[in-house]
Structures are given as structure tokens and as C-alpha cells.
Amino acid sequence: MHSDTREDSTPDFVAMGAALSSELIALRRELHQIPELAFELPRTQARLLAALKGLPLEIHPLDGVSGFWATLRGGRPGPTVLLRADMDALPVTEQSGESFASSNGAMHACGHDLHMSGMVGAVKILSQLREQIAGTVLFMFQPNEETPAGARLMLEQGLLDATGERPVVAWGLHEMPYPAGTVHISQGAQMASNCQFTATFTGSGGHGSAPHAAIDPVPAVLDLGQQLQNLVTREFSVFDPVVCTVTQLRAGEAINVIHDTASLGATVRAVSREATERFARRSVELARAVAAAHRCEVEAGFRVNCPTTINDPRAARIAAATAQELFGAERVVGMEHPVMASEDFSYVLEQVPGAFFFFGALPEGVDPAGAPQLHSPLARYNDAVLGDQAALLAALAFKGASSQRDFEGASSQGGFEGALSQRDED
Structure with a gap:
């Protein structure tokens, strides 16, 4: 040696x-x-x-x-x-x-x-x-x-x-x-931050044949999934990128039931503290706006697993x-x-x-x-x-x-x- x-x-x-x-x-x-x-x-x-x-x-x-x-x-x-x-x-x-x-x-x-x-x-x-x-x-x-x-x-x-x-x-x-x-x-x-966003919508369940008599949370979840993609592409610069990938969608088990709740989970990555903090704020605001549009209640949260x-x-x-x-x-x-x-x-x-x-x-x-x-x-x-x-x-x-x-x-x-x-x- x-x-x-x-x-x-x-x-x-x-x-x-x-x-x-x-x-x-x-x-x-x-x-x-x-x-x-x-x-x-x-x-x-x-x-x-x-x-x-x-x-x-x-x-x-x-x-x-x-x-x-x-x-x-x-x-x-x-x-x-x-x-x-x-x-x-x-x-x-x-x-x-x-x-x-x-x-x-x-x-x-x-x-x-x-x-x-x-x-x-x-x-x-x-x-x-x-x-x-x-x-x-x-x-x-x-x-x-x-x-x-x-x-x-x-x-x-x-x-x-x-x-x-x-x-x-x-x-x-x-x-x-x-x-x-x-x-x-x-x-x-x-390397990017590792964050997660979750939202659970609560409506009023009912029979799948009569959606007009219920408040269905599933359309709210689907709408939020699309709006999150719009948020990435319309509010964040490509030079300070954010990746938001919806990885979880949940509702009930029975196919003929409008269930009371439906939820969404997404992994979020960003390459600056500023983008991470702004996406945290805007994603929760967006979930609340979507909930109001669909007459649902929502619990939404954003967590930073590591910056x-x-x-x-x-x-x-x-x-x-x-x-x-x-x-x-x-x-x-x-x-x-x-x-x-x-x-x-x-x-x-x-x-x-x-x-x-x-x-x-x-x-x-x-x-x-x-x-x-x-x-x-x-x-x-x-x-x-x-x-x-x-x-x-x-x-x-x-x-x-x-x-x-x-x-x-x-x-x-x-x-x-x-x-x-x-x-x-x-």
C-alpha cells in the first residue's frame, strides 16, 4: 500500500x-x-x-x-x-x-x-x-x-x-x-423534494341509478385529479419544475352504490423550496374550490417527507x-x-x-x-x-x-x- x-x-x-x-x-x-x-x-x-x-x-x-x-x-x-x-x-x-x-x-x-x-x-x-x-x-x-x-x-x-x-x-x-x-x-x-398530497371528499351516498338524489364525491375526485395537472402546467415555470403524479384513487366496493366518500393521493416533487411551498398552498386551495363546486366537504393535506x-x-x-x-x-x-x-x-x-x-x-x-x-x-x-x-x-x-x-x-x-x-x- x-x-x-x-x-x-x-x-x-x-x-x-x-x-x-x-x-x-x-x-x-x-x-x-x-x-x-x-x-x-x-x-x-x-x-x-x-x-x-x-x-x-x-x-x-x-x-x-x-x-x-x-x-x-x-x-x-x-x-x-x-x-x-x-x-x-x-x-x-x-x-x-x-x-x-x-x-x-x-x-x-x-x-x-x-x-x-x-x-x-x-x-x-x-x-x-x-x-x-x-x-x-x-x-x-x-x-x-x-x-x-x-x-x-x-x-x-x-x-x-x-x-x-x-x-x-x-x-x-x-x-x-x-x-x-x-x-x-x-x-x-x-434531487427533488418528496411530498404527498391527499384529499378526501365527503358527499351523501345513494343508489347508483339516482345520482340526482345523492351528492357523489367521485366526480369531485376525478375533477381534482385533472385540476392538479392544470396547476402544474399553468402556474409553475418549466424552469422550476413540479411533478405531480396521482397514484391513489379510492371510493367504495359495491359497483351499484354512490358512496359517501372518495379520496385521492398524489406524490409531488419539486426542485426548489419556493415551488414546494407554493404547490402545498395552492393544491389545498384547489381541493377546497373543487369541493365547493361539487357540493362536497373535503379534508385536504400536504406533507413534505423530505425537502x-x-x-x-x-x-x-x-x-x-x-x-x-x-x-x-x-x-x-x-x-x-x-x-x-x-x-x-x-x-x-x-x-x-x-x-x-x-x-x-x-x-x-x-x-x-x-x-x-x-x-x-x-x-x-x-x-x-x-x-x-x-x-x-x-x-x-x-x-x-x-x-x-x-x-x-x-x-x-x-x-x-x-x-x-x-x-x-x-
Whole structure:
């Protein structure tokens, strides 16, 4: 294993990650075979703690649920930097055909097994460099991202005060079916908010043959479904997009009955706080107006499950610059548009400046256009990227902890190239 241990030198993170690659792949495949859900992850947590045993860490388990954070204190004083990996799987029966596929009815169909393994690699690299680190690295091993509820719980239990001072920057990543080893990042919204809208209309039931003698809530539900689409296309700019998809329609069981109630549910995604807040207000107003038009009562509500994942532009530039230094410019992609899926690391980024980025893990020989997507029972990931993934996380934490200037210095520069030119001048 190669690393230059002189105090003022830059470690060879790529070489250090490569030296761990086989170990990390083996760990990932073990974790893949024991997927667990939500907050109950005892086998997963035990395997991770075993992988971290003997390292110079302070481990703090969460109260009442699986999950923990670990603290690595550097050899010199400095700020705290946060790294995050999520631990939970999905209630999906695996059909990937992998030799190490899960057989317990759950599946790491979203790549969290790679996230955990890459984080273990980053911990091991940084532990080797502990005396060179000016500051503290806080490793966030989070349960229940899929609901999502885990990030909020960790924040409530004191994550950001774990080292005695709040982190100056936070980093997280997600595997995606993009070309292996590529890094994809935005300087603003990286992923959309995850919200839900529900409306239950109450009328007056009756016989299906005599609608004039009843107040039928079904037409109100159908009308609202259409009006929500008009709301998206007529009140929101295409440059600040909102997606509203009606996924639930409910009334009664009997086909010849006009039932008293009917309801609608929709998932809503937006890429700005302003659009999320405005859609919340207008959707409820619209439901009330539709109810009045149909002579019904309505209970309507809007809930934000997690906000938009918004990268700090400075942090995004530094992440991109660091990835270019490690892997070359051809492996770094500045995203033109956010992904409309959601991510509860957004709660951390509301309180700590930082960035969330995607790491390509497309298997060899698979066409990106036809690759199974996240959450698919057919999803497969290329774990050969784990050495590089660990290297990038470690480099970000090392540079962020060793020099706040790296984080602050990009603030006045424009674009990813600004961070590169600033770092080159330094």
C-alpha cells in the first residue's frame, strides 16, 4: 500500500483505495446478502462494526434503533467534516441473478450496500492518515433513508454536535446506473423534494341509478385529479419544475352504490423550496374550490417527507475539482438538470453546507439506456468502483478537515473550473 506520510504532502488516495478494493467488494457482497429494512438493521450494523473494529474511532450507537455515527479525531486541531452512508434496503424480492443475491425477500436495490462499503473504505484510509488530519471526521451511518426518516432521527439525537462543534461541510453520494466511476454533480438542486398530497371528499351516498338524489364525491375526485395537472402546467415555470403524479384513487366496493366518500393521493416533487411551498398552498386551495363546486366537504393535506436536496455551490465545485484531480476531467459531469427522485440527506444540507453527488456503478457490458433502474428487482451494480469511491470520500474529508481554505476559497469563483483554478493557484 502506498501513501506519502510527510505532513505537508498529499496522500495518494486512489492507490490507497485500490489497495482496499478486494476487501470492500467482499464486504459489499456480504452486506448484499443480509438486507434489512427501515430502523431494524441489527445484522447490517453488526457487520459494519466488525469491519471498523480496531480503528481509532469513537462509536456512538443510536438510541432505540439501528444506526450509529463514528468520530475520527485527527492529529492536529481543525474543523469537523461529515461523511454519510445509508444502511437500509427495500422490501423487494431480488431477481438480479447475482451469485450473491439476497434470498430473504428484501434487497439492496438502491445501492446502499455499496454506500456502506465505500464509507468503510474511507474510514480505513483516513485512519491511516489520522496524524496528518487537521480536524475531525464524523461518519454518519444512517438507517431508514427509504421511508425517509433516518436523517431526521440522527439530527434529533445530536449528530451535528457529536464532536463538540458543528461540521463545516457535509458530503454524501449515491450509486447510479451511469458509466462506472463517473461523478455527476450539480451546483444547486441535485434531487427533488418528496411530498404527498391527499384529499378526501365527503358527499351523501345513494343508489347508483339516482345520482340526482345523492351528492357523489367521485366526480369531485376525478375533477381534482385533472385540476392538479392544470396547476402544474399553468402556474409553475418549466424552469422550476413540479411533478405531480396521482397514484391513489379510492371510493367504495359495491359497483351499484354512490358512496359517501372518495379520496385521492398524489406524490409531488419539486426542485426548489419556493415551488414546494407554493404547490402545498395552492393544491389545498384547489381541493377546497373543487369541493365547493361539487357540493362536497373535503379534508385536504400536504406533507413534505423530505425537502429538495440542494448543493452548496462552493461545495459542489470542490467535489468536482477533487474528483477531477483524482480521476481526470473526463470522469466528472456537471449536471444540467436535477433528478426528480428524492434523498433525505437534504435535511443535513439544510443545516450544514455541503454537496450530494452521484457515482456511476453501471456493470460492464450493460447499455445505460436499458439498465434496470434504482429500486428494480433486476438492479445490478458494479462494485469494482468501490476503491475509487472510498478514495473520493476520503480525499474530500481529508482536504476539508485539513484546510477550511479549500472550502472557502471556491466561493468567489464561477463554475467547476473556478474551483480547479483556485486549487491550482494554491
